[in-house]
Amino acid sequence: MGFRFEFRLSGAGGQGLILTGKILAEAAAIYDGKNATQSQSYGPEARGGSSRSEVIVSDEEIDYPKAVNIDLLLCFTQEACDKYSGDINKKGILLIDSGFVTNVPKGDFRIYSLPITEIAEKEVGKSLVANLVALGMITALTKVVSKEAVESAILSRVPKGTEELNINAFNIGFDKVTAQSK
Amino acid sequence: MAKQNVNVKLMTGNEACAEAAIVAGMRFFGGYPITPSSEIAEVLARRLPEVGGIFVQMEDELASMATIIGASLAGIKSMTATSGPGFSLMQENIGYASMTEVPCVIINVQRGGPSTGLPTLPAQADVMQARWGTHGDHSIIVVAPSTVRETYDWTIKAFNLTEQYRIPVVVLLDEVIAHVNEKMVIPEPETITIIDRKRSTESPDTYQPYKQNDLDIPLFADFGTGYRYNVTGLSHDETGFPTNDPQKINALYSRLSRKLERYQDQIIEYKTEYLEDAQICIVAFGSSARSAYRAVRLARQQGIKVGIFQLFVIWPFPYKILGRLASQIKAFIVPEMNLGQIAHEVSCAIKSDVIKVNRVDGSLITPNEILERIKNVSV
Numbered sequence: 255m256g257f258r259f260e261f262r263l264s265g266a267g268g269q270g271l272i273l274t275g276k277i278l279a280e281a282a283a284i285y286d287g288k289n290a291t292q293s294q295s296y297g298p299e300a301r302g303g304s305s306r307s308e309v310i311v312s313d314e315e316i317d318y319p320k321a322v323n324i325d326l327l328l329c330f331t332q333e334a335c336d337k338y339s340g341d342i343n344k345k346g347i348l349l350i351d352s353g354f355v356t357n358v359p360k361g362d363f364r365i366y367s368l369p370i371t372e373i374a375e376k377e378v379g380k381s382l383v384a385n386l387v388a389l390g391m392i393t394a395l396t397k398v399v400s401k402e403a404v405e406s407a408i409l410s411r412v413p414k415g416t417e418e419l420n421i422n423a424f425n426i427g428f429d430k431v432t433a434q435s436k
Numbered sequence: 437m438a439k440q441n442v443n444v445k446l447m448t449g450n451e452a453c454a455e456a457a458i459v460a461g462m463r464f465f466g467g468y469p470i471t472p473s474s475e476i477a478e479v480l481a482r483r484l485p486e487v488g489g490i491f492v493q494m495e496d497e498l499a500s501m502a503t504i505i506g507a508s509l510a511g512i513k514s515m516t517a518t519s520g521p522g523f524s525l526m527q528e529n530i531g532y533a534s535m536t537e538v539p540c541v542i543i544n545v546q547r548g549g550p551s552t553g554l555p556t557l558p559a560q561a562d563v564m565q566a567r568w569g570t571h572g573d574h575s576i577i578v579v580a581p582s583t584v585r586e587t588y589d590w591t592i593k594a595f596n597l598t599e600q601y602r603i604p605v606v607v608l609l610d611e612v613i614a615h616v617n618e619k620m621v622i623p624e625p626e627t628i629t630i631i632d633r634k635r636s637t638e639s640p641d642t643y644q645p646y647k648q649n650d651l652d653i654p655l656f657a658d659f660g661t662g663y664r665y666n667v668t669g670l671s672h673d674e675t676g677f678p679t680n681d682p683q684k685i686n687a688l689y690s691r692l693s694r695k696l697e698r699y700q701d702q703i704i705e706y707k708t709e710y711l712e713d714a715q716i717c718i719v720a721f722g723s724s725a726r727s728a729y730r731a732v733r734l735a736r737q738q739g740i741k742v743g744i745f746q747l748f749v750i751w752p753f754p755y756k757i758l759g760r761l762a763s764q765i766k767a768f769i770v771p772e773m774n775l776g777q778i779a780h781e782v783s784c785a786i787k788s789d790v791i792k793v794n795r796v797d798g799s800l801i802t803p804n805e806i807l808e809r810i811k812n813v814s815v
Contacts, residue, residue, distance in 0.1 A: 279617055289619050317727075
């Protein structure tokens, strides 16, 4: 079977995780020519504070549209990390916001613990764009979707007038990880 | 900036359904928003006025169904969209559409039931209701796509089928397909087949709305174009007026059911994969077919001879086709998000028991659940 990569973005409602998932899926599907699906927590659970967005990217038709063996898990809250870290694939990636996730799980996966929200606040100037900082990190860490494709998808999705802010946040996130892995 | 293909979009099943209906020529929607179908109404409330169509939010689902029958009688392709409780309320008027042979499309994004059930979670438990929800022997066609692209294609086909045969068509979706954002390559308009109902060329003075013809499908005349005729839910003769004449009653009911039997080979569609040398066959539909495809592909990697038969058209059910397959297949496995509604029909078709994989907890069946059953059979 062909290439299949599963992302789960988790945290609290209002952190922009559903939009982030859509941008990622659009980057893969529309700009990189791959197949992609995006789904999200729906119904009462989406209002209870927790939020979950899943993206699957594949070079062939996507049959089962849900994430089961997660290749990249992003956690913005301790609760999400406790709940989902068990679903990470062997050699998968766990990306956590160290400002919120202090109890780091153990497992056969790579852990990247970074102060995502703090970076957004101090280096971009707005904690609101922490999701875009995270998207930059995800793009650099996984290399599943090209940087250009994600930038194009961001520009087509974010509100007019906020393009520069969002692209800046994305680039800062991207560079943080690239610098760290050098 | 990376290059964007303008024909490629990320779309949900509900969005694809609404856009496809417009492509099919649908210009009247009467409905009452209900989870998980609401986005269909939401998109159409915005889109229909843009293309000169009409969107009406009615007071309930009984009235919604009535409006689409009325609009269709006036010659406009019409549809509604609903879920569980709303679909139940529509049943009386679905019977009316079937009896009066008024083309219409009903989208039912299934939820768990009975009653209010599971509004936000997927289920596939309306298989039998879609076929037999309204009383009496009647014709109805039911289709079930499994992806966003299939939802687009089958919404268009639903209109073609209802226009061609003058039989109501139900499109069964579920929450997984309705809400997943999926890559969708929008087909070029010239590649899409659109069928319109055959209209009578006879003068309004001699026109008979239910006149028998070679096709068993009466010719249509749009209300408001000079044709005056009676439309009733009572058993009627060729003029459309009620009748108690046993011969005429028999002729009507026989023809209504004959339409479906006569054209079933043209209506039934399905897709198969890996069936050529298969000893195990999965029969699946809707979103659980996606789990089944994954399970079959995983099993094939392990050398297990398993194939899949995906139903696009559930009613009429492909009894004969599955029956013929039975001689080659050692075991049939039927995964579905109900307690065995399609399994029962497969069992009738193959005249033997099937292995059921069921989930009614609001979760999509996983590929592993199906794979485990495949492995159990193959050892």
